[in-house]
Amino acid sequence: MTSYDQSNIFARIIRGEISAHKVYEDGDVLVMMDIFSQSRGHVLVIPKAASRNLLDAAPATLANVLTTVQRVARAAEAAFSADGIRVQQFNEAPAGQTVFHLHFHVIPIYANVELGRHAGLKADDAELAADAKAIAAQLD
Known part of the structure; x- marks a missing residue:
């Protein structure tokens, strides 16, 4: 397996070098809107620990991230009345991974609405900001 690259975009976001539409953040995890959203409310949950993907992540990192995935999934479902x-x-390029920092996509699904393509069109910044606030409000 290839080693972790500290210059990947998620590492840069964690360090504050690049802005993001943050939904939630604590000492271990960052939740942000996916700028290439596949549906309304699509978020990414990423650990702050340097992990290329699921295969090299520490068990404690996975436990923290998955607890947050569940919490955010419930919040997104409530915020947007998702069905x-x-x-x-994704783990490694052949499996579809494009950013080599462990991350989970939480994607609200709506009946009879097709998902957008992964890494397709960039979402509107104003919509992302509003959606981030709507999900964050459900986390409180």
Whole structure:
């Protein structure tokens, strides 16, 4: 397996070098809107620990992240009255991973509405900001 690259975009966001539409943050985890959202309310849950993907993450890192994934999934479902929630996670390029920092996609699903393509069109910044606030309000 290839080693972790400290210059990946998520590491840069964690360090504050690049802005993001943050939904939630604590000492271990960052939740942000996916700028290439597949549906309204699509978020990314990432550990702050340097992990390339699920295969090299420490068990404690996974425990913290998955607890947050569940909490955020419930909040997104409530915020947007979603009909379901899809959680996706990719490991290495052949499996679809494009950013090599462990992350989970939490994607609200709406009946009879097709998902956008992964890494397709960039979402509107104003909509992302509003959606981030709506999910964060459900976390309180």
